[in-house]
Amino acid sequence: MSRGRIIRDTLAAVTIVNIGVIWVAQAAANSPTRPPDLAKGAVIAAQGLPPSVPPCAQCHAYNGASDGSGAFPRIAGQSAFYLAKELRDYASRVRTNAVMTPIAKALSSGGIADVTAYYASVKAPYLPLASPDAMLIERGGQLAKIGDARKDLQACDSCHGPGGAGEPPAIPYLAGQYEHYIALQLTMWKRGLRNNSPDAMADVAKRLDAQDIAAVAAYFQQVDASAPAATQPMK
Ligand code: HEC
Numbered sequence: 001m002s003r004g005r006i007i008r009d010t011l012a013a014v015t016i017v018n019i020g021v022i023w024v025a026q027a028a029a030n031s032p033t034r035p036p037d038l039a040k041g042a043v044i045a046a047q048g049l050p051p052s053v054p055p056c057a058q059c060h061a062y063n064g065a066s067d068g069s070g071a072f073p074r075i076a077g078q079s080a081f082y083l084a085k086e087l088r089d090y091a092s093r094v095r096t097n098a099v100m101t102p103i104a105k106a107l108s109s110g111g112i113a114d115v116t117a118y119y120a121s122v123k124a125p126y127l128p129l130a131s132p133d134a135m136l137i138e139r140g141g142q143l144a145k146i147g148d149a150r151k152d153l154q155a156c157d158s159c160h161g162p163g164g165a166g167e168p169p170a171i172p173y174l175a176g177q178y179e180h181y182i183a184l185q186l187t188m189w190k191r192g193l194r195n196n197s198p199d200a201m202a203d204v205a206k207r208l209d210a211q212d213i214a215a216v217a218a219y220f221q222q223v224d225a226s227a228p229a230a231t232q233p234m235k
């Protein structure tokens, strides 16, 4: 074997080994091997990670109930899988928001795992809110439980579970979620401004008019999430 050939083969082998090392390092960075740390997640919620990540509690409250304004979603007890997916979607801009996109981008995958595990574990009370229009709630309840055959719209509960209690891990609860937030998200999907559920939610939202959106949003906000239908989804 010539000297040149040996050097060439050695270089090729070294290159392959290097590629292997890079690949293993990347795989380790992408899939955190340690389990999520709730205590670390609680610190992110309370204090953020200065200077780039503000405390989540500023807007979502330390217990994840946010506040009654409905500007911020309730995230307490939502599955860690769903919350983490939304943060990745904000970071990749398939879902965009002026506040959440930079926060999500500043979190590491480990930070996302920790803070979402923390909020998923919290049981927060539901804030007392003014009860909206009874007619609106009735119409919203029909859409939620039965859907609307004329619009070829299936019941929300067929995916979100009885009483909108959620079908973890992928489908969030709507029971007790804020009216204002639900209405905004449905409008964003309808207008093509939230793009992270192209098959399910974009299609559903396009079948809803403004009155339907107001109705389902008012209905789900007042669903008692502690009622049996909401807490014991039929499997
Ligand atoms: C300054 C206010 C603010 C802070 C601080 C904040 N958020 Fe948010 N968060 C929002 C707003 C507003 C939305 C709704 C945005 C939208 O319409 O998509 C939101 C939405 C979310 C969602 C999507 C929930 C859902 O039901 O789809 C998650 C998850 C979330 N925030 C997690 C966090 C975490 C974790 C932190 C801390 C690291 C945090 N947020 C800090 C304002 C904030």
Ligand code: HEC
Residues within 6 Å of the ligand: 073, 085, 086, 143, 144, 154, 155, 156, 157, 158, 159, 160, 170, 171, 172, 174, 181, 182, 185, 186, 196, 197, 200, 201, 204, 216, 217
């Ligand atoms: C075919 C299944 C399906 C049906 C039917 C459905 N949803 Fe959804 N919905 C989903 C999925 C999946 C998600 C999670 C999307 C994501 O990953 O961001 C979702 C998310 C949502 C969200 C966002 C919640 C949050 O915290 O941001 C709202 C609001 C919502 N749905 C309302 C409704 C309403 C109201 C109806 C009935 C009119 C309905 N959905 C019917 C599958 C469905």
